[in-house]
Amino acid sequence: MSSHSTPFVPAPAPMALGQFAASVAHEVDQPLAAIALHAQAALRAIERAQAPVQAQVGNALRAVLEASARASDIVRSMRSLAGQGGLQDARSDCRIDLAVDEVLGAHADAIARLGVTVEVAIARPARRVAASPVQLRQLLRNLVANALDALADAPAGRRRLRIAAALDGAGMLAVTVEDTGSGMDPEQARRAFDPMFSTKAHGMGLGLAICRAIVAAHGGRIWLEAAPEQGCAARFALPCGAARPDARATDHLSLEACHD
Helix, strand or coil: CCEEEEEECCCCCCHHHHHHHHHHHHHHHHHHHHHHHHHHHHHHHHHHHHCCCCCHHHHHHHHHHHHHHHHHHHHHHHHHHCCCCCCCCCCCCCCHHHHHHHHHHHHHHHHHHHEEEEEECCCCCHHHHECCHHHHHHHHHHHHHHHHHCCCCCCCCCCCEEEEEEEEECCCCEEEEEECCCCCCCHHHCCCCCCCEEEEEECCCHHHHHHHHHHHHHEEEEEEECCCCCCCEEEEECCCCCCCCCCCCHHHHHCCCCCC
């Protein structure tokens, strides 16, 4: 694939996207708490009932509770990236292969609907990394979602998604999320990490900006390699050892690069 590579280049800005992220997190927090509260009340009522649908409804409510818990984790992660409570999101010894499995499971319906062939190639020495588990899953989830959006426009039978991880020669965990979708032209690839820039009509332009902030906060880097009609490869590299917060992390969450 001929490619245009856009390296990670941090850019300070006068207006932080972190402020926007924090306000969104604040607004979403309350309805999430209400969802969990009402689902718990309904689940207790269902567990006392004798109706034949008890198990089915109970399972549905448990799924609602699990989803609201995951969303709450993401809200806390966004607050961390926005500087409210420090990065400071707890790091642990994460299994990236398990994180990939979980993210692919969350997108299983879309993968099946689009007829996407998925390949996962994770080298055994590259399975573990010190990271925030929530932020690592969020990073992978955003990249896989972008890949699936691009694959929706690819011809049926040529929709492939590849996720690979290996150690590079610089002591970094190198991860690739590659698709055979519509790709990007050089200008789109250059602006892809700009907050509020999106090539999708329904996109908000926040996904890759958040990915960049997560990677930067872990002391890593992220970049794209893409060409029109030849797919796109999103690549990021994280330190294999105990990751340290990047003091400039909140600078990456900026609106300076927004365009009209």
